[in-house]
Amino acid sequence: xxxxxxxxxxxxxxxxxxxxxxxPDVSGAHWTFDPWIVIPLITFxxxxxxxxxxxxxxxxxxxxxxxxxxxxxxxxxxxxxxxLVAPLHWLGExxxxxxxxxxxxxxxxxxxxxxxxxxxxxxxxxxxxRARLWIGRWMRxxxxxxxxxxxxxxxxxTILHGMAIWGWHAPLLFDAAVSNLVLHRLQHLSFFxxxxxxxxxxxxxxxxxTAAWHVFITMLHTSVLGALMALAPHLLYREQQEAAAxxxxxPLEDQQLAGIIMWVPAGTIYAGAALALIALWIMRAAKQPExxxxxxxx
Numbered sequence: 001x002x003x004x005x006x007x008x009x010x011x012x013x014x015x016x017x018x019x020x021x022x023x024p025d026v027s028g029a030h031w032t033f034d035p036w037i038v039i040p041l042i043t044f045x046x047x048x049x050x051x052x053x054x055x056x057x058x059x060x061x062x063x064x065x066x067x068x069x070x071x072x073x074x075x076x077x078x079x080x081x082x083x084l085v086a087p088l089h090w091l092g093e094x095x096x097x098x099x100x101x102x103x104x105x106x107x108x109x110x111x112x113x114x115x116x117x118x119x120x121x122x123x124x125x126x127x128x129x130r131a132r133l134w135i136g137r138w139m140r141x142x143x144x145x146x147x148x149x150x151x152x153x154x155x156x157x158t159i160l161h162g163m164a165i166w167g168w169h170a171p172l173l174f175d176a177a178v179s180n181l182v183l184h185r186l187q188h189l190s191f192f193x194x195x196x197x198x199x200x201x202x203x204x205x206x207x208x209x210t211a212a213w214h215v216f217i218t219m220l221h222t223s224v225l226g227a228l229m230a231l232a233p234h235l236l237y238r239e240q241q242e243a244a245a246x247x248x249x250x251p252l253e254d255q256q257l258a259g260i261i262m263w264v265p266a267g268t269i270y271a272g273a274a275l276a277l278i279a280l281w282i283m284r285a286a287k288q289p290e291x292x293x294x295x296x297x298x
Contacts, residue, residue: 029087036185037084044123045077051125069117076113079105084188093178094243097257103191104266107165111195112273115203157201158214161194162221169225175239202273208284212277219270222262229259 052070059066082088083105092099120139124132138144150156168174168187177183198218202211232255235241241251249257 029090031085031087032089033085034185041077041080041085044119047123047126048073048077048119049126051122054125055122069119069122072113073117073119073122076110076117079110079113083110094240095247095249096237096240096244096254097249097261099178099240100258100261103188104261104269106188106192107161107195108266108269111192112199112203115196115199118204152197152200152205154201154206154210154214157194157197157205158217161198161218164190164194165222166225169229171236171238174237178237178239202277208277208281212274212281215270215274215277219267219274222270223267226259226261226263226267230256230263231259 055066083102088098088102088105092102124135127135151160168177168190173183177187198214202215206214229236235251235255237255238251240254244251244254
């Protein structure tokens, strides 16, 4: 972890540091402007900004919840830029450990923040009235509601998210995604979309106790995967092994760091979410007898 921290600090300070003070190639780190990523991000940001401004002007009273939604959405949007466009993505193409940081930001930071923000309604207000009404009617169709209901159900979303994580971390498929741009885009897209489904089921769909269980299960199986990577006695992923030496890491050390990142920091996020949900579940359960007593007293 110290090596990862040193590389990160060197990258952030690269504008003021001399090249010989940085690991090889870090001084050449740059932003990645993939149009398949940048255009959707810019489109989302502009639409959300316009929609939020329209809603802000239409409301004489600005509820605190709306402000917090804007903050959550903005933070989630910037985290996507950090993961997919900023130099972190450039590093992730060379080091497995930074590749893992990129994935965890997508799944455990960006996705839950955007789910909390509930941006769909705000996005719709950026469109002309006719388009907004047409999309709204389409979203309320029984077939649309049924399909969304199936995929956003807690068990289904948790299984789909787990399948995406374990499937793409199979050595053959992971190495293929590193070397193939189309597969790499599909990998990131499947991580993000299944994470959105998962966190939507947690925050918006499932009963609180059930949601805590799904988060706990996800924490458990991702921690197992991270531990397998960290404790493996041999190299599992070989596509990025040549670049690791440029940063003073052996390929096995790079893989071990990647496993620890999935195991500990990412696991901590899931554990924190599970504990918060359990606490909320207990608080709500405690209030139910109080309400029942109040009704009987009347």
